[in-house]
C-alpha cells in the first residue's frame with residue numbers, strides 16, 4: 001500500500017525526493033488520496049509578481065496570457081510561474097474530503113480559500129472563463145488538491161468571495177507588520193499604493209502610533225493624493241523603487257535619516273538596494289515581494305557595509321487570515337477600496 005505523506009511528496013514526479021513546491025512537475029491526477037481534499041475551483045489569484053511578468057511577456061494580450069497559464073499548468077501540474085517561481089492562491093468549493101484529511105468537519109459545497117501557494121497545489125484547468133487584467137484574478141473551471149498539511153480558511157458568509165480571495169492572498173504582510181513595527185518606529189512601505197501596500201500602511205500607522213512616522217513610496221503621482229486622503233501614511237513620496245539613490249535621497253528629506261523598518265511590497269524586480277540604503281543598521285527590511293533576489297539583497301547589503309536585518313516574507317504567520325479579514329472588514333476606507341477593485 002502506498003505510504004501517505006502529509007506534505008504531498010508522493011505527488012512529486014520530478015525531481016524525486018523533494019517537496020512539491022520545489023518540484024518541476026507534480027502529479028495532478030484528481031483522484032484524491034485518503035489524506036487529501038478535492039476542491040472545485042472558482043477563481044485563482046495569481047500572485048502579483050507572477051501576474052505582472054505574464055502580462056508583460058504577453059503584451060497585455062488576454063488570449064496569449066490564457067495560453068501561457070494553461071501551458072504552465074499542463075507542464076508542471078501546478079500554477080508556478082517559471083520566471084518568478086511564485087504562485088498565488090485560490091477559492092473554491094469542497095468537492096470531496098479524504099477520510100484521513102485532518103478537518104473532517106468540512107463538507108461538499110463548503111466555500112474555502114487555500115492559504116498555501118499555487119506553486120505547490122496540484123491543479124487541473126478545464127477552461128479559463130476570464131482573466132481580470134486589473135486585479136490578478138483568473139476565473140476558471142477546474143479542480144485542485146490540498147495536502148494534509150495544507151492550510152485553508154472558510155470564506156465568511158457575509159463577505160464577497162473575491163474580496164476574501166484578494167485579501168487572503170497577501171494576509172502574511174499586514175500580519176508581519178503587526179509583529180515587526182513598534183510604537184515610535186519610522187517605517188517605509190515601498191509599493192504603498194498596492195494591495196498589500198495599503199494593508200501594511202494601515203497596520204504600520206496603527207502600531208507606530210502618532211509617535212512614529214509611516215512613509216509610503218509610490219510610482220504614480222495620483223497615488224500620492226489618494227493615500228494622503230485615506231490617511232494611510234504620514235508622508236507619501238514619489239520615487240521609482242528600482243532607483244536606489246532616488247529613493248534614498250527622497251526618504252532622507254522626509255525622515256532626516258534612515259528608518260527603523262522597511263516593508264517591500266512591490267511586484268517588480270531590482271528593488272533590494274532601495275530598501276537596504278534607507279534602513280538603519282539596527283533596523284529591519286521585510287521583503288514580502290516575490291520578485292526579491294536573495295543574492296542581490298545579501299551581496300548588495302555587504303557591498304554598502306549595511307548591517308541591516310533582512311527577513312524573507314513568509315506568506316504565513318500565526319493568525320494572519322483572521323487579522324487581515326478583520327482589518328478589511330472593520331476599516332471602511334479599506335473595505336471600500338477593496339470592493340471597488342476586487343468585487
Ligand code: NAP
Pocket residue numbers: 047048049050086169170172190191192193194195196197217218219220239240241242265266267268287288289290291313314315316
Ligand atoms: P500589487 O497590488 O500589484 O502592488 C504592487 C505595488 O508596487 C503597486 O502599487 C505598484 O504600482 C508598485 N510598483 C511597481 N513598480 C514600482 C516602482 N518601480 N516603484 C514604486 N512602486 C512600484 O501587489 P500585491 O498583491 O500587493 O503584492 C505585492 C508583492 O507581494 C508582489 O511581489 C507579490 O508577488 C508578493 N506576494 C508575496 C507573498 C508572500 O508569501 N511573500 C504572497 C502574496 C504576494 P503600480 O500599480 O502603479 O505599478
